[in-house]
Amino acid sequence: MIGLLGILSVLTLLVGTTVALVRWSERRLDPGADARGLSGPAATEADAVASYLDRLKVSLTLPAADVAEVSGEIQDHLRDSIAALEDEGFVYLDAVIEALGRLGPAAELGRQLSSAHQSTRRLLAGAGGGVFAAAGGLVLGWIGGIALAYLVVICGALGFGLLSRLALPVPDFGSDGNVTVNSLMMAGSLLVGAAVSTRYAVHTSAGLSRRTPHSVAPFWAVAGAIAFAWLAVFEMRGPQSWPGFVACLCVPVVSIGAALVRIERTITHAVRWALLAGLGGSLTLLASLGLMLAVTLADRSSPTVTASQAEPDMHFGLVAPLAPQVWLPDGTTTDGGWTQPSQESGTTFYVDIDATELANWHDLRFEAWRGLDDNEAGLDPGFSTPLVSQPAARDGTTVAATIHFERMRDASSWWVFLTGLGPDGQRYRLGETLGGGSSIFYGSAWDWLTASQ
């Protein structure tokens, strides 16, 4: 509990500091932020002054607020200089030419002023601030993405409920155990996180290093694309599906887009958006909990229908014929089972048996066969080969094997059997079944792509 509170505190501090840093940095990117109240060009000023200032602005590779400040300062200087020259006896146009001449070429002045602003210290501050803002933006965006995903799911559920009420066909997204929906939610939250993170990094580094956002954006686009592609494809583990995999591949593209598209625009109301996302997420969570509670209560109140169940054909004969009892020691099929310690370490099947009692048996294997989906028991008769076959390892009085269902794309329902070559050289099942179960793929997008099934 204390650990959780600590993590929450650190995340809150990170997000809060990031938002403050981004807001502070963006003050340099907003042309109206610090330059408000600057005097505009006087109507009487010569076109030459306006033209000079325009050329100066173009040559300044600085954030908008700095450009406004610098051009305002030079404009004031020219006004003073022209007035002083006129006092010395210059006619107006000559005074303008002389004043502009004293400042030198606009492009050179702009280059020198840009260089004066862009010190190495500021460059380092921009790089460090950008990395910090990227980390905070990722956390903030990820949380916002999760909230948004829940909101979409709730809206979708309400929409489907409405379609159902209207007796219209409702798409079935839950047939795969909600794997597709969950994988899309996971990838979607990273998409939002990557977008916010990259944009925050660009704006913060531009503001702190006194550069234009579009001049630093390519760097962050490349860095974001590489970092988030690696995160999306190799590091982010969870339920996977083909739509979720495609969404994962979109993460680097979104990161590049967030760095380059309309990057000169400041992110307005970052705090407001964060609060709205948090509020929306909380409300969504509450609504979900309420919905679950309502469904649970409705299920309890509905009468239980008991149907007479006929013994179904489980199609176990597809695997191999059952070995004659006389060839098997007692209890072969009952003294065993399987364990599933965690989602990533596979499912281990074992049978307690004295190896000497299976002396005439060879090539013992644990075979997993595809089961029927939904609530039907038994093997899927559409398949004539096992989902996976794993040699049984003998260890004292136990034969065992580990099968990684979580690394198989299409192993939602399975049954496992122990088979072996009997004394007559034929393959038999050593008992009925070790049991059946269901699994969902759990791993990275790369695991999904390279999965054997």
Add this chain to the structure above:
Amino acid sequence: MRCIRTRGTVATHDKIRAQLLKGTTPLLVLTVLKDGELYGYEIAQRIRERSGGAFTPSEGALYPALHALEADGALEASWRESDRGPRRRYYRITRVGLGLLDQHAQEWASFSLSVGKVVGGPNQ
């Protein structure tokens, strides 16, 4: 022929002065700002006044120098209403700037003394 030679002499004279001034602009700027805050044009005027009209820093070099000193933390700038006319960007020397001024002044004293010895010859 005489006229051309005079122009050439003046141009060379200005060129030498500009080169000598180039490296001293931060020292001159920090020195005049030690007495109080000023805006860009005032700084140029104050330097000219204090040099007895002998030189004025190149205006094209003055603003980059001001902004570089600000970036280094030697100066602070703020927009304020001026006594006459529109808002101006006033510069104020900071503690860092005072330290930098001391450094520059010592460097300059040492440098000018050395140059004087070389230019004045061994008997100087």
